[in-house]
Amino acid sequence: MPEVRSAAEADIVILGAGPAALMLALALRRLGLQPLVIGRPRLQPAVEGLSHRAAQGLRQLGCDTALALAGAPWRRLSSWAGAQVEMNGEFIVERQAFDAALARDARQAGVALQDGRVRQAEHRGPGDWRIHWENAPGVPRMTTARFVVESRGRSAPKWAPDRYAGAPALALTRAFRTQRRGRRSTFTESFADGWAWGTLDADGAATVQLVMQPQRLKAQGGDADAAHAAALARLSATHALLGPLQPAGDIGVRGIQTVWRGACGLEDGLRVGDAAYTCDPLSGHGLFEALSGALATAPTIRTLLQRPALATLARGYHEDRIRQIFLERLRTAAGHYAAETRWAGEPFWRGVHALGHIPLLSPAPQPPAGAAFVSQPVVEDGFIVERRVVRTPEHPRGVRFLGGIELPRLHEALQAGPAEPDLPQLARQLGGAPDAVRQALHWLRAHRLDRTAAA
Structure with missing residues (x-):
């Protein structure tokens, strides 16, 4: 055609x-x-x-x-490194x-x-x-x-x-039905061969996704049902939450990397x-x-x-x-994986624990020793432009505004003004409230930038 x-x-x-x-x-x-x-x-x-x-x-x-x-947020449950915690909710x-x-x-x-x-x-x-x-x-x-x-x-x-490109892994996902009812929840649980993420809604519909090495599927002869069932049997916290499960669909298999x-x-x-x-x-x-x-x-x-x-x-x-x-x-992923040490000798965990030592991350770039004004590209009025920002160890990407006050402009005004700043006048000059200017000035002083010449 x-x-x-x-x-x-x-x-x-x-x-x-x-x-x-x-x-x-x-x-x-x-x-x-x-x-x-x-x-x-x-x-x-x-x-x-x-x-x-x-x-x-x-x-x-x-x-x-x-x-x-x-809709409304679901609660988040985590069973990781031997600790079970409830965290801030998320939507599903x-x-x-x-x-x-x-x-x-x-x-x-x-x-x-x-x-x-x-x-x-x-x-x-x-x-x-x-x-x-x-x-x-x-x-x-x-x-x-x-x-x-x-x-x-x-x-x-x-x-x-x-x-x-990191090592490839597999995610095996299956939907289930359960008799459990109650608060809608998501959950994460680590186990010897990987980790699980899943959901349970108020009507008893559940999903369980298992992340593991491709070798675990090969060990089951490529049978995704058997691989998922074998891993699911090792999830104690998940079983306590979901109870007996009835499959409600085929298993989805996808590669992740x-x-x-x-x-x-x-x-x-x-x-x-x-x-x-x-x-x-x-x-x-x-x-x-x-x-x-x-x-x-x-x-x-x-x-x-x-x-x-x-x-x-x-x-x-x-x-x-x-x-x-x-x-x-x-x-972030390397740090989270490093916290789980119970199965450090298992192949999956040996692989993810090595993540923090790859050349791309080790050694991590060191932030500047102190705060400093630098020029870098930022978004302004729908365009990318170059502007001055304050870069600190806590904010390596830079801070330009604090409480609506542009820090470089405040710094320039301080350089040109009297030794004791006139807050109402600065507020009018910068188009902000006096309290916002006071807080921004306090922040600059805390970082020793209120009277420091910028590069």
């Missing part, structure tokens, strides 16, 4: 239709840009946690339809319904969506992309684009060799979401990563398209943000 040139050509094409793609499209619309999203809806059911921060971000993007699915969403709701929110915001399978993203030169795809009926289409965002997850073709992709920023393209990096699923940051990435990537794209003189700054901001977050998540 001959390829049909799409009538809906766009400056920006986002490949993929998951949360990272849809949230980015919504963020771009809020900045006055019109992206075209090409991707297929999620085919496999799954449940996923949604943090309070992620819920706030959805509200900020106007995702009322998706947010309505969250079913991903097929959640993604569909996000798509409705995107359409309501004016985002153009095409239900299609991308076959190839052909890069013919700067600002010259050819997207070859098939629509839902299977008709070949071709769309030209000035800028492409790769958001097809782990399966997205690489633009360069990976910067880091911690990966940092290379070349996440091109002159006319960016990688976002799982196409840029994937973290250990222990972190539970999936939807928040998609949301925070969208809010940071949208001004990056706007800068690349509308202020090309700042292109190097914008691409550097995008790449550096990915590097910082990926390494931060990697260190």
Whole structure:
């Protein structure tokens, strides 16, 4: 069948239709840009946690339809390193319904969506992309684009060799029914061969996901049912919570791997979401990563398209943000795994305990010895610009505002003003309340920056 040139050509094409793609499209619309999203809806059911921060971000993007699915928060239970604790709650969403709701929110915001399978993203030169795809009926289409965002997850073709790829693991997930009723809960439990995460709702529907090495599946002759049952039998806290279980569906098997992709920023393209990096699923940051990435990537794209003189700054901001977050998540996972020492000799735990000693993390970069003013790229009015911030050991990414007061401006005013600051006058000058100025001034003094010349 001959390829049909799409009538809906766009400056920006986002490949993929998951949360990272849809949230980015919504963020771009809020900045006055019109992206075209090409991707297929999620085919496999799954449940996923949604943090309070992620819920706030959805509200900020106007995702009322998706947010309505969250409902009330569930309690979180953890059985790890011999301790059982209850932590702050999280929301639970079913991903097929959640993604569909996000798509409705995107359409309501004016985002153009095409239900299609991308076959190839052909890069013919700067600002010259050819997207070859098939629509839902299977008709070949071709769309030209000035800028492409790769958001097809782990399966997205690489633009360069990976910067880091951890050992592969497997996640085996099964739904169950139980007679237990009560408070909706999520739970985490470690065991000799890996760890488990699951859910229990008030109606007795439960899911149990088991993360382990691929060798555990091989030891069962590739029988996913037997591998899941053998591991489930070792979960004491999970059994105490769920009671006797009846399977309510087939087992889902998927590979998981911690990966940092290379070349996440091109002159006319960016990688976002799982196409840029994937973290250990222990972190539970999936939807928040998609949301925070969208809010940071949208001004990056706007800068690349509308202020090309700042292109190097914008691409550097995008790449550096990915590097910082990926390494931060990697260190967090390494620390959490290190706390579980009961099965240190087992293959799974030997592997994850070695995570903290990989060259990428060891030795960890040391923060500056004290506080200092530095220039770095930041988001301002929907663009990436270079501004002064205060970098401290506690805030290595920098602090620009405190209580609405811009710290560099306050510092400049202090340098030019009298020895004893006039708080009401500073408040008028900085456009803030006197109490906010007082707190910001106290913060600068605590870091010995109130009269220190900045580099």
